[in-house]
Amino acid sequence: MFVKIKNALCEIIFPIHCVGCGTEGEWFCESCxxxxxxNAKQFCPVCWRESSGGKICASCESPLSGLRVAASYQRNPELARAVKTLKYKFSEPLAENLGALLSRAVSSKNYSNERVITFVPLHKKRRRWRGFNQAELLARVTAKNLNLPLESLLIRKKNTPPQAKLNRADRLRNLEGAFMIREGCSVVDKTILLIDDVASTSSTLSECAKILKQSGAREVWGLVLARG
Ligand SMILES: [Zn+2]
Ligand SMILES: [Zn+2]
Structure with a gap:
């Protein structure tokens, strides 16, 4: 609530402009x-070689079944600006437009089992500081667009430093034991679509997938806007 009021006040004092076309009144307009x-091509999230639908390739192993990356920053520089904006500004219209992009990226994909949408959680301290979790906003929009249930399945136990600053070994150590299943949630036999805003590597998504699989999930697919 406080975040919403603060944003509304800021918008009166500093008018917002679309990061794509500059039109006043929106962070990232629908037309942009x-x-x-x-992305027409998808890649195995372990070795990053091309693979059909982003499925883990035959020579790699991961708790993830695959990863779908909606678009690329190289071909869409305005997307990078929009994603960065979503991290710091609570904006429902912005989340709505970026979530629509995720829905477009998976709407053609067929999943055979019971599907549930979830998201990479933030530690409660960081969530409180920021006021929202951008992955959760995106997941909410995607669930609504795809007409699938949204479930908050994971909790972040450790307030880990940002992954981007770490090398691969430190990244994995950093994430060890970072997540757990929320009490009372059941994921047995479910096919889960796990949403985050971006993936620089797939280590955060894999760690979440590992916990979900250990708790009985059948398949876990990652879905992100771009590789950050
Ligand atoms: Zn625009
Ligand atoms: Zn691979």
Missing amino acids: SQKILL
Whole structure:
């Protein structure tokens, strides 16, 4: 609530402009978001070689079944600005337009089992500081667009330093034991679509997938806007 009031006041004092076309009144307008080119090719999230639908390739192993990356920053520089904005500004219209992009990226994909949408959680301290979790906002929009249930399945136990600053070994150590299943949640036999805003590597998504699989999930697919 406080975040919403603060944002409304800021918008009166400093008018907002679309990061794509500069139109006043929105962070990332619908017309700019619809112009984003979706990735035609997907890659194995372990070795990053091309693979059909982003499935883990035959020579790699991961608790993830695969990863779908909606678009690329190289081809859509305005997307990088929009994603960065979503991290710091609570904006429902912005989340709505970026979430629509995620829905477009998976709407053609067929999943056979019971599907549930969830998201990479923030530690409660960081969530309180920021006022929201951008992955949760995106997951909410995607669930609504795809008409799938949204479940908050994971909790972040450790307030880990940002992954981007670490090397691979430290990254994995950093994440060890960082997540747990929320009490009372059941994931047995479910196919889960796990949403985050971006993935620089797939280590955070894999760590979440590991916990979900250990608790009985059938398949866990990652879904992100871009590789950050
Ligand atoms: Zn625009
Ligand atoms: Zn691979």
